Amino acid sequence: MKNNLGEFEEIVLLLVAAQHDEAYGLSITEAIENELNRSVTMSSVHTSLYRLEEKGFVRSRVGGATTMRGGRRKRLFTITASGKTALKKSMAVRQKLWNMIPATVME
Amino acid sequence: MNQQPIQPPKRAERFFQWYCRNELQESILGDLQERFYADLEKFGKRRARLKYWLNTIRFINRYTLKNRKQHTFQEKGINVMFRHHLLTSYRNIARHKVYAFINITGLAVGLASCLLIANFLYHEMSFDRFHEKSENIYRINTFFQNRSGDATKMVNTPPALVPGLMNTFPEIKYSTQLRYARRALFEKENRRFYESNGFFADSLFLEIFSFSLLEGDNSVALDLPNTIVLSWEMAIKYFGSSDPMGQTLTMNNNLTLKVTGILAPIPDNSHIQFDFLVSFPTYQVPDGYLSDLTSWSWLGFLSYLELHPGADPIALQEKIKQLYEDNTSENRADYIFQVQALSDIYLGSADLVDDLASNIQIGNRFTIYALGVVAILILLIASFNFMNLSIAVSVSRGKEIGLRKMLGADKGGLVAQLLTEAVVLSLISLAIAYLLSWLAFPYLRDLLEWQLSIDAKQVLYSLPFAFTLTLLLGISAGIYPALRLSGRKAVIALKSNMKNNLSAGANLRKLLIAVQFCISISLIIATMVITEQIQYLSNQELGFDQENVVVIKLLPEDMNRYYEPFKNKLLENHHIVNVSQSQRPMGDPWPVNATLVVGRDESEVKQVLGSQVGYDYFETMGIKLKEGRSFSPAFVEDPTRSVILSEKTVDYLGLEDPVGKEIWYFSIDGPRTIIGVVENFNFLSLHSEISPTLLIMPIVDVKYLYVRLTPGNVGEKIAALENAWATTAPDVPLEFSFMDDQLNQLYQKEANLSYLIGGFSALAILLACLGLYGLVAFSVNQRKKEVGIRKILGATVPSLLFRFSRQYIYLIIAAAIVAIPAVQYVLNIWLENFAYRIEISWWIYLISTIALIVIAFSTISYQAVKAAMANPVNILRDE
Numbered sequence: 014m015k016n017n018l019g020e021f022e023e024i025v026l027l028l029v030a031a032q033h034d035e036a037y038g039l040s041i042t043e044a045i046e047n048e049l050n051r052s053v054t055m056s057s058v059h060t061s062l063y064r065l066e067e068k069g070f071v072r073s074r075v076g077g078a079t080t081m082r083g084g085r086r087k088r089l090f091t092i093t094a095s096g097k098t099a100l101k102k103s104m105a106v107r108q109k110l111w112n113m114i115p116a117t118v119m120e
Numbered sequence: 121m122n123q124q125p126i127q128p129p130k131r132a133e134r135f136f137q138w139y140c141r142n143e144l145q146e147s148i149l150g151d152l153q154e155r156f157y158a159d160l161e162k163f164g165k166r167r168a169r170l171k172y173w174l175n176t177i178r179f180i181n182r183y184t185l186k187n188r189k190q191h192t193f194q195e196k197g198i199n200v201m202f203r204h205h206l207l208t209s210y211r212n213i214a215r216h217k218v219y220a221f222i223n224i225t226g227l228a229v230g231l232a233s234c235l236l237i238a239n240f241l242y243h244e245m246s247f248d249r250f251h252e253k254s255e256n257i258y259r260i261n262t263f264f265q266n267r268s269g270d271a272t273k274m275v276n277t278p279p280a281l282v283p284g285l286m287n288t289f290p291e292i293k294y295s296t297q298l299r300y301a302r303r304a305l306f307e308k309e310n311r312r313f314y315e316s317n318g319f320f321a322d323s324l325f326l327e328i329f330s331f332s333l334l335e336g337d338n339s340v341a342l343d344l345p346n347t348i349v350l351s352w353e354m355a356i357k358y359f360g361s362s363d364p365m366g367q368t369l370t371m372n373n374n375l376t377l378k379v380t381g382i383l384a385p386i387p388d389n390s391h392i393q394f395d396f397l398v399s400f401p402t403y404q405v406p407d408g409y410l411s412d413l414t415s416w417s418w419l420g421f422l423s424y425l426e427l428h429p430g431a432d433p434i435a436l437q438e439k440i441k442q443l444y445e446d447n448t449s450e451n452r453a454d455y456i457f458q459v460q461a462l463s464d465i466y467l468g469s470a471d472l473v474d475d476l477a478s479n480i481q482i483g484n485r486f487t488i489y490a491l492g493v494v495a496i497l498i499l500l501i502a503s504f505n506f507m508n509l510s511i512a513v514s515v516s517r518g519k520e521i522g523l524r525k526m527l528g529a530d531k532g533g534l535v536a537q538l539l540t541e542a543v544v545l546s547l548i549s550l551a552i553a554y555l556l557s558w559l560a561f562p563y564l565r566d567l568l569e570w571q572l573s574i575d576a577k578q579v580l581y582s583l584p585f586a587f588t589l590t591l592l593l594g595i596s597a598g599i600y601p602a603l604r605l606s607g608r609k610a611v612i613a614l615k616s617n618m619k620n621n622l623s624a625g626a627n628l629r630k631l632l633i634a635v636q637f638c639i640s641i642s643l644i645i646a647t648m649v650i651t652e653q654i655q656y657l658s659n660q661e662l663g664f665d666q667e668n669v670v671v672i673k674l675l676p677e678d679m680n681r682y683y684e685p686f687k688n689k690l691l692e693n694h695h696i697v698n699v700s701q702s703q704r705p706m707g708d709p710w711p712v713n714a715t716l717v718v719g720r721d722e723s724e725v726k727q728v729l730g731s732q733v734g735y736d737y738f739e740t741m742g743i744k745l746k747e748g749r750s751f752s753p754a755f756v757e758d759p760t761r762s763v764i765l766s767e768k769t770v771d772y773l774g775l776e777d778p779v780g781k782e783i784w785y786f787s788i789d790g791p792r793t794i795i796g797v798v799e800n801f802n803f804l805s806l807h808s809e810i811s812p813t814l815l816i817m818p819i820v821d822v823k824y825l826y827v828r829l830t831p832g833n834v835g836e837k838i839a840a841l842e843n844a845w846a847t848t849a850p851d852v853p854l855e856f857s858f859m860d861d862q863l864n865q866l867y868q869k870e871a872n873l874s875y876l877i878g879g880f881s882a883l884a885i886l887l888a889c890l891g892l893y894g895l896v897a898f899s900v901n902q903r904k905k906e907v908g909i910r911k912i913l914g915a916t917v918p919s920l921l922f923r924f925s926r927q928y929i930y931l932i933i934a935a936a937i938v939a940i941p942a943v944q945y946v947l948n949i950w951l952e953n954f955a956y957r958i959e960i961s962w963w964i965y966l967i968s969t970i971a972l973i974v975i976a977f978s979t980i981s982y983q984a985v986k987a988a989m990a991n992p993v994n995i996l997r998d999e
Binding site for chain 1: 147148
């Protein structure tokens with residue numbers, strides 16, 4: 014099951030895709046906190062990003078520095094082709110399951 | 121004022137840089153700092169700093185941690201230093217081979233003993249904890265006081281109790297009772313064996329306890345009459361390789377039992393042990409018993425309860441008492457029911473009597489405490505040795521330390537070095553200790569009949585604890601010299617002033633040695649007292665002659681059939697002195713029954729132990745008749761109307777001129793006449809006082825046959841016995857034992873305890889001597905020059921010897937003064953366990969002190985004499 018997406022990983026991967034080319038550890042942490050109203054530690058987001066990188070779903074490069082960061086550069090993440098496939102697959106699975114729900118249930 | 125911009129905590133940053141991979145550092149630190157400024161605005165400085173710290177710590181994981189193979193320059197440095205410390209440790213061990221050897225062996229032996237003891241204690245304390253519901257399981261015990269105020273505590277209960285409890289009290293989930301099925305003869309085709317190790321039990325028993333079945337269904341296996349579950353061994357014994365399930369087995373010649381289950385092996389640490397369980401509905405009260413299963417007075421069963429979690433066992437005791445009173449008339453026995461937790465049963469039952477002598481294992485809390493204390497003492501002695509020697513040896517390294525300091529070693533580095541050395545030594549000892557304990561375990565187990573095995577799991581459990589302990593030991597042995605030596609100025613250290621070096625830690629060392637002497641003296645005294653007490657017990661007059669008596673166990677119906685012919689056959693042989701029979705053997709508890717002197721008020725009923733015995737019983741056992749006569753075939757009324765009392769019973773019942781008086785006891789058709797009085801005899805272990813005892817002729821249930829042989833040449837007589845048996849009762853298996861062997865088993869536990877404490881004490885004293893030897897060897901070596909000068913100035917060898925040893929002898933005397941009262945206190949507590957006990961006499965204290973002085977002196981003198989005899993020229997010429 015090495016290349017399966019966990020629930021949290023999926024969120025992180027979605028956000029990497031959403032923040033196209035601007036995604037880095039803290040930005041995703043903040044997005045999870047603000048958009049999903051979910052408390053999360055920075056380290057778990059970072060860890061998740063490294064794991065996604067290991068699985069080949071994201072790619073990282075070193076990006077811009079700001080004074081707020083004490084002149085330190087960001088590590089920016091972008092989604093890879095196999096990351097996109099994985100996201101699509103997981104959406105398809107969900108869609109399939111949604112379709113299986115009889116219309117009356119969700120009324 | 122120049123306002124400094126607020127910065128993230130520097131220390132946290134440095135900490136992060138220390139552990140985090142280089143390639144990730146920049147991006148994460150950037151994120152952390154960005155977050156820090158965001159937090160600063162939201163929560164203020166304090167919270168933001170705290171959060172920064174927390175985040176730094178949270179980031180520790182396998183992605184961020186540095187790969188240890190890639191060293192930074194600093195790490196390499198640390199590693200090199202550590203390797204250097206290891207190397208110097210090795211060199212030091214190699215240089216002081218003798219001391220290192222003494223140090224390592226002493227500690228290894230000490231640790232190994234502790235590991236072995238810990239393993240045993242762990243086993244003893246783990247009893248019955250394997251049951252899933254062990255927290256909620258209880259046993260009911262019955263306490264009663266007869267009207268003269270003697271309390272008897274029994275593990276047994278009346279048979280009406282458990283049916284009465286069922287569905288009565290909401291806190292009881294299940295209740296079950298057991299009836300022993302000892303001495304049962306099982307038969308399957310040609311395979312006939314006695315099995316003495318089983319119970320009658322119902323399915324609830326398997327429900328409450330986690331004894332599982334390999335085959336069969338726990339919940340129904342014991343529901344129907346005439347069913348049995350067997351141990352795996354027993355199944356093989358009777359059914360061989362065929363499947364036993366559903367097959368039948370004959371019990372006691374008259375019951376046909378169907379096998380409905382195979383028991384999984386009973387764990388060693390279960391207080392109940394059994395090979396088979398017959399379903400409780402199968403149980404029939406034997407003919408001739410005066411009670412039945414509705415009795416509230418017959419203490420013949422074992423009762424267990426499972427309570428709902430959170431139920432109050434104390435409150436239940438009261439309710440059970442009420443239930444008992446509601447179900448019995450005014451004239452009841454004064455029973456008090458105790459609800460005892462399962463976890464307390466094994467160790468907490470030493471004062472309880474089991475009227476049925478069931479196969480229940482009972483432990484001894486005192487043994488646990490005693491061994492625990494011995495283990496701690498051994499560890500103390502071993503670690504004191506270790507500390508003493510480490511301190512002493514390190515003192516001689518003043519020059520080395522001074523040189524290191526001069527070359528720029530800082531204090532921290534020196535402390536680290538000296539600590540590493542001590543820790544390395546202690547860890548080597550631990551490794552050897554594990555090896556030693558693993559090697560010694562099988563011997564110890566066989567010697568002491570321990571029912572336990574050493575398994576990898578236990579070693580694994582003990583390892584972290586033992587490791588920490590050893591590490592602490594190493595550190596505490598190393599810390600004193602480390603701090604002391606490293607703190608000294610290089611110049612002073614280099615001058616290597618003798619006096620200065622020698623006095624380092626001298627007081628501490630003396631104190632440690634004094635404590636070791638205290639422990640040694642205590643152990644010598646304890647060993648002597650325990651040995652003497654056991655000796656005393658085994659030399660006690662029992663009131664009967666246990667030598668040369670063969671005990672044969674039989675089923676009652678076989679006894680009825682074959683007793684007379686067998687006896688007649690045997691008595692033809694002139695080596696056979698007497699033959700008799702009884703209901704209960706010596707060494708097992710006898711049943712208690714109500715006894716009343718005829719003509720007295722019912723309130724004067726007293727409880728007396730009684731057994732049923734055949735003709736010639738007193739002659740066979742060697743019990744002396746004091747008054748009257750013994751049972752005789754010449755009097756027809758003897759089997760039903762006569763009774764013989766022991767002297768103690770006469771006093772207990774308050775009889776004067778007892779022969780001819782009448783008492784009520786187990787009476788079927790009228791009271792019994794006292795026809796004789798015998799001298800007291802003690803058939804139980806000497807833990808207990810002689811109890812009031814009486815004897816009547818057989819009614820039922822006579823199982824034990826006794827044959828008194830003439831002394832000498834046992835083999836030939838046993839052959840005659842077997843021969844006689846084979847001709848009279850060829851269809852019954854013969855099982856016999858010697859009475860003295862059986863009775864010796866009563867003291868086996870104490871004997872084992874004395875071996876154990878004796879053995880480990882010897883070890884402890886040996887360790888203390890080893891330490892003393894090393895220490896003296898070292899200090900003599902340091903004082904070689906002093907000795908040389910003294911000799912030149914005219915000192916004699918004896919005076920030098922005295923000079924070296926006197927401080928140790930003073931220490932021993934001081935230690936004795938401290939140790940004796942303490943050990944006396946503890947031993948007196950132990951002795952109170954025995955009804956027959958020795959007084960600890962003063963000479964034991966004297967002897968043990970002198971013994972220790974002698975041991976210490978001979979340890980010292982070897983080294984001291986060697987130094988004193990040496991030619992002073994050889995010592996003094998260099999320098």
